[in-house]
Amino acid sequence: MLIGEVSRRSGVSVRMLRHYDTLGLVVPTGRTTGGYREYSADDIRRLFHVECLRTLGLSLTDAKRALDEPGFAPATLVAELIGHTRARIRAEEELLARLLRVDASAPADWGDVLQVVSLLHALESDSGGHRQRAVLTRDESAPVPVAALVEALLAEDDPNVAGALQWALARADGHGLSELEAGLDSPDAEVRRRAITAIAAVPDADAARLLRRALDDPDTTIRGRAALALGSRGSADALPGLVDLVVEGRRDVEAAEVLGTLAGGPIAAEDVVSALEHRLGDAADGAARLRLAQALAEIPGRAARDVLDRLARDEDRTVALTATAIVRARGDGS
Incomplete structure (x- = not known):
């Protein structure tokens, strides 16, 4: 032939x-x-x-x-080919992911593409300072690769860089919440903590929905962050979580201040006092009762005064003296 x-x-x-x-x-x-x-x-x-x-x-x-x-012998060569092929596939997948991120940012021209690619490249830097500067000095007129920012945030262990990424996402008009919600499903508690911290910074109604969801998270830190954020937004759903923070001594001062803001507003002062009083019965140690007394100092009205009067006779001298001082400082009982 x-x-x-x-x-x-x-x-x-x-x-x-x-x-x-x-x-x-x-x-x-x-x-x-x-x-x-x-x-x-x-x-x-x-x-x-x-x-x-x-x-x-x-x-x-x-x-x-x-x-x-x-x-x-083919075995060694085939094994090498498998390794090279997997590496090539990984590289192709990384390229595809980058292209999808650029496409998702809806660039208007090649200048926008270059801005997005530059930011994506900077986010892969080993230098935390470089990553932080790239986010903070980003051209505000350029499109935002939101999905890439969320991915970077959920993997970021440098608090300064994480703060910059949270700031950028908070300014993204609620975009990125679906990606952050996916972060709440992570089996890694640290990833969920990063997600809820970023969600808390987004002034969006849908963010409040995600914060409510996080109130049931098995991680106490996540529940606490969600409760503080929801309470600051005036949500009554935050009440049990805020009381938990006071009893457990985790960010209890912040929680007490938020409870004071909620009392008489979204939640009746009597309901806040009732929630705190209920936990007094479970608080065997004086330190927890002391924190509850200090939280009651933030709540206006007669109901809080009555509970403080009882605490002024507490068997723990520190609790009793603190409650007495609070009652005296309130003066007219309000």
Whole structure:
């Protein structure tokens, strides 16, 4: 079979067939009287084998060795090919992810594309300072790659960089909340903490929904952050979580201040006092009762005064003295 016919039947170009001949990879057995290459059935079979090996990613040199060296073991080479292929797939996936991030930012022109790519590249820096500066000095007129910012935030362990990313997301008009919500599903508590901190900074109604969801998180830190953020927004749903913070001594001063703001506003003062008083019965240690007394100092009205009067007779001297001082400071009992 002449080279042209072999090319048509095999799909391998004439130029490549000549290259195979030069390399000694597929050498036609005969020549016509006119000097043209003539391929035998065995030559065609070898060509088929070469093309099969090339589909596995083998180089021409490795394909020749595989066919010509009887002792050539395929296992090591195949393992290497698997490694190289996986690396190539990872690189392609990273490229695809970057392209999707650029596309999601809806760039208007190539200047926008360059701005987004520059930011994405900076977020991959090993330098926390470089990452932070890239976020804080970003051109405000350029599109925001929100998904990339959220991904960076959820993986960021430098508090300064995380703060910059939270600031950027808070200014994104509620965009990115769906990605942050996905962060709340992470099995890693630290990732969920980063997500809820960023959500708390977003002044958006949908953010409040996510904060309410986080009130049931198994992690106490996450529940506390959600309660403080919700309470600051005037949500009555935050009441149990805020009381927990007071009793447990975690950010109890902040929680007491928020409770004072809620009392008489979104929540009746009597309801806040009732929630605090209920926990007094469970607070065996004086330190917890002391924090509850200090929280009651923030609540206006007679109900808080009555509970403080009882605490002024508490068996723990520190609790009693503190409650007495609070009552005196309130003066008229309000």
